[in-house]
Amino acid sequence: MAKEGVTTVSLFWRIFALNAVVLGTATALLLWAPVTVSVPVVLTEAVILLGGLAVMLVANAALLRLGLAPLERLTRLMTTVDLLRPGQRLPARGGGEVEELIRTFNAMLERLEQERAASSARILLAQEAERRRIAQELHDEVGQSMTAVLLALKRAADQAGDPLAGELRQAQEITRESLDEVRRLVRRLRPDVLDDLGLVSALTSLTHTFATHTGLRITRRFADDLPALAPETELVLYRVAQESLTNAARHAGAERITVALDRGGDSVVLAVTDDGSGMPAPCEGAGIRGMRERALLIGGTLDISPAPSAGVRVRLTAPVTRKQH
Template identity: 80%
Template sequence: MFALNAVVLGTATALLLWAPVTVSVPVLLTEAVILVGGLAVMLVANAALLRLGLAPLDRLTHLMTTVDLLRPGQRLPASGGGEVAQVIRAFNAMLERLEHERATSSARALLAQEAERRRIAQELHDEVGQSMTAILLGLKRAADDAPAPLREELQEMQEITRESLDEVRRLVRRLRPGVLDDLGLVSALTSLTEDFATHTGLQVTRRFCADLPALAPETELVLYRVAQESLTNVARHADAQRVTVALCHRDDHVVLTVTDDGCGIQAPREGAGIRGMRERTLLIGGSLEIAPAPRTSTGTSTGTGTGTQVRLTAPVPRKQP
């Protein structure tokens, strides 16, 4: 700032010293016009130079108010050796540290969350599930030996218990999909979409490539959880009729897309579910995009509404030579 102002004031001083300009008393009209014009030129030049010098700080302020650690890589260019460039470099370094710390803490939290889900699912399966199975068998034996009026009531209780047991099993699958560990990602997504279609009545289309590479367990779990949360959002908010779940392999990435034909994205505000998906995506070094559903070749959307597409791109680990 001092250098810019020095240039303006030095130029004005040089013009006053060497230019053939005099000031009379009282001031003549021509002299007043020259002085006012020179002052105006000096102020305009000073304002332009200050705006130019402060422009990096304006960009820094905008980034500071809009930065999101769930979208890493937001940086400002810092060239030169001035104080402003040093401030920008310090801010970029701080963002680097914050993103690393956020990713580390999120990883610990999500791993603890998955461990707790696994524990609860195991207890539901071993304790509650077995207890309800024993109750179901006891009700069956009691209904077989009971008189006709009481038998009907016991059979109704038996049916309620069976439905509750099915609900417990469904919760266990949502908490910890055993099929993901036993049969892999494709089978787990197939089971997830079938269960989703059964409970919501929506038409689900699956498009899974046959040449999917082997993925790390963490990557498979993130892909499954993102698909699960996306389908949950479709059922709650999209007002859709059809959903397409696709998983394909492109170069050194796998791409998961969940596309619906619902009402589309109504507001830019993201809830806890979407932010949770972004945090999971960061754990595997992937990228998550949520945008309106792509249009077909005819220029229309993929369904009756504008639709929404969730797109997760995850890197495939390279094979060691």
């Protein structure tokens, strides 16, 4: 809608006016300039006419470029906009239909970002609920069944003679390793330590377990004055750290990783830095986009950039939201 008291001019009439100005200027020059056209046309007259045509074309192109510049900016934004990087807007300038088009596009982006954030929140919450359910079933059903099998194998091995006792103890060891793997899966699906002891303890446990199973050297640096956070914020920070560690081990070929948790004003900053081979700028898979969606869920920002020396640094800035009592 046009603003009150402002007369809007359509794009058609603006282009028409630009061309009219150029043609009118050319006509005035032809009328008042001391230039005549002979028959046949002599060389100097042809040069003057062609020069005037060139000037008209250049002036017309420059004025049209100026008038259509807002549309070009809008086109560039349309081709590069990413809903996982919210806040990309164009200033509503240009007048008339162009200004209205830019304003409408900005409103559409706002609506799409809100809808995307809402749908991502529902998906992520459903995903966490499903992970919790699977972890509970693994712990209650599979874990207990394997524990019972382990105990039965132990009793059978104690009562059996050689060589059967040796085979039973070997089966017992395989079952114990499988039970440990099930427990690791349960912790990855739903870290109970996060609910029981908080974010710092959960990240400490995560990095220790990760270093043990991958052989990577992981350095932890956690600030002492971290504020209390809402459960969903702690969960997002934990999942981003988990995904960052996995990416560094699987894709970057890293040897050393630093996990830092600091306070910056009214926010908490998680930084995971590796010394791997780095990541091409356009290369963002499902894992990284998943981290961006989680960051949006809590109103945070995720930045992935080259590390100061080598490798990649993943930096999540999460606003402080107090725990609900």
